[in-house]
Amino acid sequence: DSIVSLIDVEKSFGKNKVVKNMNIEIKEGEFLTLLGPSGCGKTTTLRMIAGFEEASCGTIKVQGVSVEDKEPFERDVNTVFQNYALFPHMTVFDNIAYGLKIRKRPKEEITKRVNEMLELVQLKGYENRKPDALSGGQKQRVAIARALINNPKVLLLDEPLGALDLKLRKQMQVELKRLQKKLGITFVYVTHDQEEALTMSDRIAVMNEGVIEQLATPREIYNRPLTKFVAGFIGESNIFDGEVTGLEDGILSVKTSAGTLKVKGEGFHVGESLHVSIRPEYVKVSTDTVDGFNLMGTIKDFTYMGTVVKTSVDMKDNTEIKYSRFEKDEDFQEGDSINIYWNPERAVAIKAS
Ligand code: ADP
Ligand code: MG
Numbered sequence: 520d521s522i523v524s525l526i527d528v529e530k531s532f533g534k535n536k537v538v539k540n541m542n543i544e545i546k547e548g549e550f551l552t553l554l555g556p557s558g559c560g561k562t563t564t565l566r567m568i569a570g571f572e573e574a575s576c577g578t579i580k581v582q583g584v585s586v587e588d589k590e591p592f593e594r595d596v597n598t599v600f601q602n603y604a605l606f607p608h609m610t611v612f613d614n615i616a617y618g619l620k621i622r623k624r625p626k627e628e629i630t631k632r633v634n635e636m637l638e639l640v641q642l643k644g645y646e647n648r649k650p651d652a653l654s655g656g657q658k659q660r661v662a663i664a665r666a667l668i669n670n671p672k673v674l675l676l677d678e679p680l681g682a683l684d685l686k687l688r689k690q691m692q693v694e695l696k697r698l699q700k701k702l703g704i705t706f707v708y709v710t711h712d713q714e715e716a717l718t719m720s721d722r723i724a725v726m727n728e729g730v731i732e733q734l735a736t737p738r739e740i741y742n743r744p745l746t747k748f749v750a751g752f753i754g755e756s757n758i759f760d761g762e763v764t765g766l767e768d769g770i771l772s773v774k775t776s777a778g779t780l781k782v783k784g785e786g787f788h789v790g791e792s793l794h795v796s797i798r799p800e801y802v803k804v805s806t807d808t809v810d811g812f813n814l815m816g817t818i819k820d821f822t823y824m825g826t827v828v829k830t831s832v833d834m835k836d837n838t839e840i841k842y843s844r845f846e847k848d849e850d851f852q853e854g855d856s857i858n859i860y861w862n863p864e865r866a867v868a869i870k871a872s
Pocket of ligand 1: 532537555556557558559560561562563564
């Protein structure tokens with residue numbers, strides 16, 4: 520069952536349509552991420568769900584009921600912003616208690632709930648501090664506690680970890696995901712960081728210029744990108760533009776400006792234009808030619824990335840192919856000529872748009 524539904528939702532600012540024909544059914548208890556580059560409409564989408572922004576057309580439902588006429592505080596949702604938006608003059612306790620105080624809840628209930636929240640976000644002992652005396656990670660925990668205190672059905676989070684340094688961000692990703700699992704609350708999470716989305720989400724909606732290009736599990740998005748944009752935006756990929764020249768047993772032969780290659784693909788015909796995506800970890804190299812492949816190149820350089828070594832190969836059409844290994848390929852040196860190939864099942868055929 521959907522807890523939040525967006526049905527044909529659009530948003531324009533003046534003549535500028537920034538969210539187009541958006542349809543999402545968010546399931547109860549799900550961790551759903553809106554992922555895309557800056558300016559693609561993520562925040563606008565979240566603000567429409569929260570009620571800070573009105574949709575230009577379409578319907579938004581929370582728990583099956585259209586929220587068009589409901590004020591933000593009447594919707595069963597709360598929002599956590601990147602910049603925390605804490606009250607600087609209030610203590611941690613009062614910041615967290617705020618949502619219950621304005622609802623005039625009894626004092627005992629407030630104290631009990633705030634203590635539960637402090638425990639939940641591991642800030643016991645910090646209740647009398649002001650936000651100024653907290654680290655970035657602690658401030659964000661206060662913001663999360665404050666947003667959770669009313670037991671919202673849905674928590675909307677807009678790049679909540681964006682201001683934290685990498686190490687803390689990684690740690691908070693794990694914490695937030697655990698918290699969400701434990702509470703069973705639906706999270707709608709916005710980020711431009713594809714790794715963060717892959718780590719945390721049950722499903723990801725990949726957005727580009729106001730359009731959802733793919734809505735699927737992290738595994739599916741990573742392994743089976745539907746569009747060239749998704750293939751390029753998620754992880755690292757070598758992407759070719761080409762044309763189908765033959766097909767046999769579900770494997771396509773493809774001609775590209777770098778040479779010929781093979782890819783598994785269904786629903787394509789000879790003569791059709793397409794894109795082919797292959798992850799660096801699946802690229803193989805050989806001194807000999809490999810049946811069905813004619814991708815010759817020259818090794819340009821090796822880059823040590825910590826856990827993997829990336830090798831760049833210059834192709835005859837001046838493109839570059841990258842492959843990665845856990846250890847440097849001792850058989851090859853910079854300047855060597857090599858043949859590139861792969862298991863055709865590992866490559867993805869993408870319809871030309
Ligand atoms: P994201 O969060 O993905 O970076 P936004 O939803 O903030 O993207 O913005 C999407 C587009 O809408 C951008 O081009 C932005 O400039 C525009 N936009 C956002 N809010 C407003 C506004 N209040 N008035 C006019 N244009 C806006
Ligand atoms: Mg934004």
